[in-house]
Amino acid sequence: MNTPHEPDHEALGEGRAEPAVPAASVARAADGSAVGRLAATVERLRHEVGAAHAAADGRALLELAKGILIERLGFGPAEAAERLRSLAEQAGVTPLELAVDVINQAARDRVSEIAAELVTDGEGGARARRSSPAAVRLRTAESGALAAADAQAVADSLLQHALAPLGASAVAVWAARSDGSLSLAGSAGFSAAEADRWCYVPPGVATVARQALTHRGTQWFASPAEDGMPSIGRAEYPEGGRVAVPAGTGGRIHGVLEIVWPSPLAPQPPQIVRQIEALADLCAHTLETHTPVTGAPALGSARSQPGVLELVHLAEGLHDPALVLVPHADDDGELVDFRIHYVNGRFLDPAGRPRNTINGSLLLEAYPMAAGQSGLFEHIERVYATGEPFAAQRMTLTALVEQVPLSAVADIHVSRHGTSVLLIWRIEDEAARLASLLQNAQRLGRIGGFEENVVTEEITWNSQLFSLFGRPSYSTPVPLKELAAHAHPDDAVAIGRFLRTLLHHLRPASAAFRLQRPDGVTRHMRVVAEPVLDAADRLLVLRGAYQDISSQHWTEVALAATRDQLAHTEQQAAERNRLALQLQHAIMPPAQAPLEIPQLQLAVRYRPAETEQLVGGDWYDAVLLPSKKVLLCVGDVAGHGIEAATSMVVLRNALRGLAVTGAGPAQLLSWLNIVAHHLTGAVTATAVCGLYDPERHTLTWARAGHLPPVLVRDAEAEPLPLVRGLLLGAVAETTYEEAEVQLAADDTLLMYTDGLIERRDLSVEEALSHLLETARGQAPSLAQQLDRLLTYSRSDTDDDTCIIGIRVA
Numbered sequence: 001m002n003t004p005h006e007p008d009h010e011a012l013g014e015g016r017a018e019p020a021v022p023a024a025s026v027a028r029a030a031d032g033s034a035v036g037r038l039a040a041t042v043e044r045l046r047h048e049v050g051a052a053h054a055a056a057d058g059r060a061l062l063e064l065a066k067g068i069l070i071e072r073l074g075f076g077p078a079e080a081a082e083r084l085r086s087l088a089e090q091a092g093v094t095p096l097e098l099a100v101d102v103i104n105q106a107a108r109d110r111v112s113e114i115a116a117e118l119v120t121d122g123e124g125g126a127r128a129r130r131s132s133p134a135a136v137r138l139r140t141a142e143s144g145a146l147a148a149a150d151a152q153a154v155a156d157s158l159l160q161h162a163l164a165p166l167g168a169s170a171v172a173v174w175a176a177r178s179d180g181s182l183s184l185a186g187s188a189g190f191s192a193a194e195a196d197r198w199c200y201v202p203p204g205v206a207t208v209a210r211q212a213l214t215h216r217g218t219q220w221f222a223s224p225a226e227d228g229m230p231s232i233g234r235a236e237y238p239e240g241g242r243v244a245v246p247a248g249t250g251g252r253i254h255g256v257l258e259i260v261w262p263s264p265l266a267p268q269p270p271q272i273v274r275q276i277e278a279l280a281d282l283c284a285h286t287l288e289t290h291t292p293v294t295g296a297p298a299l300g301s302a303r304s305q306p307g308v309l310e311l312v313h314l315a316e317g318l319h320d321p322a323l324v325l326v327p328h329a330d331d332d333g334e335l336v337d338f339r340i341h342y343v344n345g346r347f348l349d350p351a352g353r354p355r356n357t358i359n360g361s362l363l364l365e366a367y368p369m370a371a372g373q374s375g376l377f378e379h380i381e382r383v384y385a386t387g388e389p390f391a392a393q394r395m396t397l398t399a400l401v402e403q404v405p406l407s408a409v410a411d412i413h414v415s416r417h418g419t420s421v422l423l424i425w426r427i428e429d430e431a432a433r434l435a436s437l438l439q440n441a442q443r444l445g446r447i448g449g450f451e452e453n454v455v456t457e458e459i460t461w462n463s464q465l466f467s468l469f470g471r472p473s474y475s476t477p478v479p480l481k482e483l484a485a486h487a488h489p490d491d492a493v494a495i496g497r498f499l500r501t502l503l504h505h506l507r508p509a510s511a512a513f514r515l516q517r518p519d520g521v522t523r524h525m526r527v528v529a530e531p532v533l534d535a536a537d538r539l540l541v542l543r544g545a546y547q548d549i550s551s552q553h554w555t556e557v558a559l560a561a562t563r564d565q566l567a568h569t570e571q572q573a574a575e576r577n578r579l580a581l582q583l584q585h586a587i588m589p590p591a592q593a594p595l596e597i598p599q600l601q602l603a604v605r606y607r608p609a610e611t612e613q614l615v616g617g618d619w620y621d622a623v624l625l626p627s628k629k630v631l632l633c634v635g636d637v638a639g640h641g642i643e644a645a646t647s648m649v650v651l652r653n654a655l656r657g658l659a660v661t662g663a664g665p666a667q668l669l670s671w672l673n674i675v676a677h678h679l680t681g682a683v684t685a686t687a688v689c690g691l692y693d694p695e696r697h698t699l700t701w702a703r704a705g706h707l708p709p710v711l712v713r714d715a716e717a718e719p720l721p722l723v724r725g726l727l728l729g730a731v732a733e734t735t736y737e738e739a740e741v742q743l744a745a746d747d748t749l750l751m752y753t754d755g756l757i758e759r760r761d762l763s764v765e766e767a768l769s770h771l772l773e774t775a776r777g778q779a780p781s782l783a784q785q786l787d788r789l790l791t792y793s794r795s796d797t798d799d800d801t802c803i804i805g806i807r808v809a
Helices: 023-030 034-073 077-091 095-107 110-117 133-147 151-166 192-197 208-215 270-290 308-316 376-386 430-445 463-469 480-486 489-504 550-587 642-659 665-678 764-775 782-791
Strands: 170-176 182-188 219-221 242-249 252-260 322-329 335-343 390-401 404-417 420-427 447-453 459-461 509-516 522-533 539-548 600-607 616-624 630-640 685-693 698-704 710-713 716-719 738-742 748-752 801-808
Touching (some): 151 170, 151 182, 308 335, 308 404, 376 390, 463 539, 489 509, 630 748, 642 665, 642 685, 665 698, 710 764, 716 764, 748 764
Antiparallel strands (some): 219 242, 322 420, 404 420, 447 459, 447 539, 509 522, 522 539, 600 801, 616 630, 698 738
């Protein structure tokens, strides 16, 4: 930090030392020339003036300390000066430091509290109180500020005595005006050109000082350049940190103290923060006392506050209810409420109370709900503090009358004038609300109304109708008789029919036409009108409305095109489903001719989906192979429609061709997986494949992600133990496990697809349990047993279903 300029303490004692003459002055005087002697004299006088100013600042504190000793101890002036000097010698401090300590103990103010935090212990553990250099600087700055004639002198004093020792380079004192603007009341450390450029900041401009005014609290900026925040001295201190502190008293912010450092600002300790806030209080005192345009007298009687009478005359001339509010402070001078000083003649209380009940009362007493949900009191308090006006539409005003809340909706405007606040509200009455409702309805419906007097030829249009016609509001409205001239030529017949019905038959009429506006835009319009007749049935007035139906027209055009496209799509989908169904039925009829196999019954069932759009890829096959073994298989291709049906055909025929090789079920499924993955557009499917040997009565089987077959033996039904197998087409190559089951006489084996058991509200295990329970029931023949399974199926997915059953004789 910079070393502060300290006054010559010896000069503040009993004697006064001569100021030292700089060596440069001595050197210039040695040359003996007249110019050199003149320069040395000017340099010496400048230093003498500086020393005199420092001595004057310190002497004011010394005199104040002497006065405290005279008042407290009953000393005379000479004895008080001697006692102050001797005490300073005993304590090992300068007379100025001891004087500040005496002032702090007597004052018990904010500066003394800060000084107490800065006191350090003496050497050897002595508890002698000593004023720190910072406390001396604060009192010196305070003395200079109180003696200053304006804010400029305050800025110079604060920078020299208090802020430069903290490392600050510049300071600006801003005065807050009643309209929310800021004016530069004083500055130090900035160039004259920069101060002139920032002499005035309009309302609403976001600067560093504005942030303190808006947030009503100290704002620290490590480097405003990072945030792009404009403020005074940005070009001179581009990387400098800043702090902005509101300066106010009694709830009223009179201005802002802005301090600039030459480099980015690190977080400051609490002691420094409190010192800076104390300096802002000094600025508030000066702004309140010496700046009439932005200042205000202390809170008190409304009669002592300037501008109230003028504001009362202003409020009385308004056509809306208005209240003139003056600040009301507690015993400590803190703002706690606003007193209703005047109620104008247009006043309408939301609760219906008379003017004399409200006039003279406190705002929160008359309207305690103002501090509630609406936040009205907070807005008034902010306007009073910052000077920035507030406006809101449709704010709810609530008044308590005998503990009953009565509410009204109003538009609010709050502004500060000098030391008072003007609150204006406009309660929304029923007529205004209905008019606003009608206007919004016409705007949203794109409707404009008109009235045409056929006797006087006067035509009245509302503003919405001018907008619909694309004409300025000051232009001449278009008469109905000239409507055809502004419409598309092809609509002349429709408009002529409309006018004949309206003017000659004197009946209400309507017509749709294409309006050609002056801006070249064509809009589809509908006009509706009715005649107004007098007692003799003569036409007097034509009333009606125009509506812009362009969006409706183009919506209807788009909807018609969509209907045509949808019909075409539906036709294509129906054709595809019909072809898929024909293909499915041609390959897999619902029943198949029985195979002639010794000691074996075989039956199949196929139930297609009830909805044609859900034609699926379920398939079955039962083939007697050249090896005299029987190929039994069922499968389910993922998806529906023609793609699923054609994929089913590919897999079914491929499996038939592969089966003649004599390979087992596991190998057949491995080959079929390659077909599904590479030759069918990467289709996926599940399947179960078995080879029944009639001589050994054994079934060798494998599965590809499919449900296992069910074995019915001795009135018990159980699924075969699962073997490993991935669904077809999922990967390029995979292997499958196979198992063998020995069948006995009267055993029944069932293979099926998930359409037989699948339900949306049940798990696969629960659905399979129901199938096993149904399969346990005995039936005279295998075909009847399969029919029974289809009859009692609980499936609700409307999917295809395939079943193959074999029974050993």
